[in-house]
Amino acid sequence: xxxxxxxxxxxxxxxxxxxxxxxxxxxxxxxxxxxxxxxxxxxxxxxxxxxxxxxxxxxxxxxxxxxxxxxxxxxxxxxxxxxxxxxxxxxxxxxxxxxxxxxxxxxxxxxx
Amino acid sequence: xxxxxxxxxxxxxxxxxxxxxxxxxxxxxxxxxxxxxxxxxxxxxxxxxxxxxxxxxxxxxxxxxxxxxxxxxxxxxxxxxxxxxxxxxxxxxxxxxxxxxxxxxxxxxxxxxxxx
Numbered sequence: 001x002x003x004x005x006x007x008x009x010x011x012x013x014x015x016x017x018x019x020x021x022x023x024x025x026x027x028x029x030x031x032x033x034x035x036x037x038x039x040x041x042x043x044x045x046x047x048x049x050x051x052x053x054x055x056x057x058x059x060x061x062x063x064x065x066x067x068x069x070x071x072x073x074x075x076x077x078x079x080x081x082x083x084x085x086x087x088x089x090x091x092x093x094x095x096x097x098x099x100x101x102x103x104x105x106x107x108x109x110x111x112x
Numbered sequence: 113x114x115x116x117x118x119x120x121x122x123x124x125x126x127x128x129x130x131x132x133x134x135x136x137x138x139x140x141x142x143x144x145x146x147x148x149x150x151x152x153x154x155x156x157x158x159x160x161x162x163x164x165x166x167x168x169x170x171x172x173x174x175x176x177x178x179x180x181x182x183x184x185x186x187x188x189x190x191x192x193x194x195x196x197x198x199x200x201x202x203x204x205x206x207x208x209x210x211x212x213x214x215x216x217x218x219x220x221x222x223x224x225x226x227x228x
Contacts, residue, residue: 032215034215036219041203041222041224042221042222043116043118043205043219043220043221043222044156044205044207044219045219046219049215051215090155090156094214094215095214096215097213097214098214099146099158099161099214100158100214100215100217102155102156102157103155104154104155105153105154105155
């Protein structure tokens, strides 16, 4: 079985500040890990994914995430927040042949 | 590449009517399509997985007769909400995979269904 826990349903940062969105996973098989972003009334856009290659994964829009097996974590970071980053972010886990399981999401607000 | 569209983007219907939502892969062939449901301010829940030319596989707790899924071609899957009721109001999102891999899905923009 697989599950994802996103710590913090809402995170607020100032424009230009570091963004850190936390994700911990549980998986009985080698995991594939994902971060998606969702803007209001829109579908999901893939930010980045980990598929057992490099543990530090760089994605779009300046985001990156580090896979830490010892901590079962896959936190998403961005050095400097922009107003356009305000959205809902979902962490998800899957196995090689198992469905995506999503976390409950974290809403990111960016304050000018 | 890998664009998925949904139609309509939003729909309002009366209770008791049926609504069909289309999911299309525009620039690739999708052997597998997935349907998700998202309640307000909540996460996505997988409803069913459909493979082209075969019956959909529904997740536990999803009513097959309520949510009819058809995947008749490699570029089109449809979700029909039959005899819709207000509790079926939700945001429905589809995704498509070229080769059936769960970890290689491309998501559509979603369809907002409101049942009055």
